[in-house]
Amino acid sequence: MSRSFGAVIIGDEILSGKRQDRHFAKIAEMLGQRGLRLSWVEYLGDDRARLTATFRRTMAAGDVVFSCGGIGNTPDDHTRQAVAAALGVGLELHPEGVAEAMLRFADDMTPQRLQLVTFPAGVRIIPNPFNRIPGFMANEHYFVPGFPQMAHPMIEWALDTFYRDEFRPVAGTVEKAFLLTGPTAYESALLDLMERIVSAYPTLRLFSLPSLVGNERRHLELGVEGEPALVDMAMDEIRCEVERRGISWTWRP
Numbered sequence: 001m002s003r004s005f006g007a008v009i010i011g012d013e014i015l016s017g018k019r020q021d022r023h024f025a026k027i028a029e030m031l032g033q034r035g036l037r038l039s040w041v042e043y044l045g046d047d048r049a050r051l052t053a054t055f056r057r058t059m060a061a062g063d064v065v066f067s068c069g070g071i072g073n074t075p076d077d078h079t080r081q082a083v084a085a086a087l088g089v090g091l092e093l094h095p096e097g098v099a100e101a102m103l104r105f106a107d108d109m110t111p112q113r114l115q116l117v118t119f120p121a122g123v124r125i126i127p128n129p130f131n132r133i134p135g136f137m138a139n140e141h142y143f144v145p146g147f148p149q150m151a152h153p154m155i156e157w158a159l160d161t162f163y164r165d166e167f168r169p170v171a172g173t174v175e176k177a178f179l180l181t182g183p184t185a186y187e188s189a190l191l192d193l194m195e196r197i198v199s200a201y202p203t204l205r206l207f208s209l210p211s212l213v214g215n216e217r218r219h220l221e222l223g224v225e226g227e228p229a230l231v232d233m234a235m236d237e238i239r240c241e242v243e244r245r246g247i248s249w250t251w252r253p
Contacts, residue, residue, distance in 0.1 A: 003064050003166055004039040005031055008054065010069035010079060011146055012045045022148045023068045030156055035168030039063070046070060051082035059086060059139045064163065066155050069146030071135060073115035079143055080136075084120035087138060094119045097134050104132040126154050176235050177207070177223025177252040178242070185220045185247050186210065193241050194222075201234045203227065221252055 007027050013019040021043070028038045040063075044050055051070070058065050070079030084091050097117030105113055119125075119136045126135035126142060128150055135144040135154055142158045144151040180190075187194075187208050198206050204226035211218040224234045242249055 002036075003163070004062075005036060006039055006058065006063045006065045007041040008058070008065060008067040009041065009043050010046065010051065010067065012076070015043060015045050023151065026148065026152050027066055027155060030152070030159065033170065034159060034163075034166075035170045036159075036163075036166060046076045046078055048078035048082050048085075051078055052085040055083055055086035055141065059141060063140070065141045066158070067141060067143045068151045071116075071143055071145055073112055080119060083123075083136075083138065083141070083143060087120050087122070089121040091118050092121050093117060094123070094125060094134075094136070096125050097136075100125070100127070100132045100134050126158060129153050129157075172228065173226055174228045174231050175223060175225040176231055177221050178235070178238065178249040179252050180220045180222055180242055180247050180249050181218075182247045184245060185242075187220065190220070190222065190242075193238065197224065197234050197238060200237070201226070201230055204230055204234055206234075223252065 007024065009021055009023050011019065014021050024038075024041050027041075031038050042054065044054060055067075067079065070077045070082075080091060093114060094117050097119060098114065101113060101117045102109060116133050117125075120138060123136040123138040126137055126144060128134050128145070130147075130150040130153065133145075135142065137143065137158065140162075142155065144154040184190075187210060190208070194206055194208065197204075201224065204224045206224050207222075209221040211221065222238065224231050224238075239249065
């Protein structure tokens with residue numbers, strides 16, 4: 001059974017609109033390059049209680065989670081403390097983290113900088129190729145900085161180090177879809193057909209997307225993605241059924 005991958009993106013500045021998120025699309029891209037998909041994403045502010053509750057829930061769910069942001073040493077950074085609370089442990093200096101920080105700061109080490117490598121007890125570090133200040137991991141959750149130039153290589157490292165067995169071929173997959181029109185070309189009227197296709201072709205990804213102009217329904221885009229031969233079989237089955245129901249169709253451009 002394939003794993004589910006999620007992302008938690010943290011920062012009041014993202015929720016307020018002061019800063020644009022640059023993680024969601026990149027994480028989806030990195031997963032896609034390895035034949036994987038992002039199953040969910042959550043945006044959270046700098047709220048320690050909410051972060052703690054979220055990490056308790058996601059750790060209990062068993063998903064692989066990439067968390068971006070909030071691991072600095074300023075008062076508005078709460079991720080380290082929230083993870084410790086979710087794990088039921090305290091915070092402590094991480095020996096490997098200290099060694100990495102010493103390589104970064106050398107004789108300029110300060111107590112404030114040591115806070116950057118004070119992590120929940122028992123975690124492992126994630127190497128940071130940008131400036132050597134590591135992130136940390138626990139329960140298949142990977143906590144990295146909010147800076148994309150640091151976070152993205154660290155997430156790639158985690159994927160390539162721990163999840164190669166999950167990688168799937170990406171070459172050769174195709175996506176095809178019909179544009180359906182007519183009085184019965186809407187999702188709820190076609191649920192039985194969609195469920196039949198999903199059951200018959202479990203390796204394909206089925207998708208449907210209604211299009212509206214103002215308050216008027218324009219068309220329903222219905223299609224599948226996956227191995228070419230199976231896609232053609234599924235699309236032929238969909239075509240036969242929508243024709244039987246009197247629904248007009250054209251190929252999506």
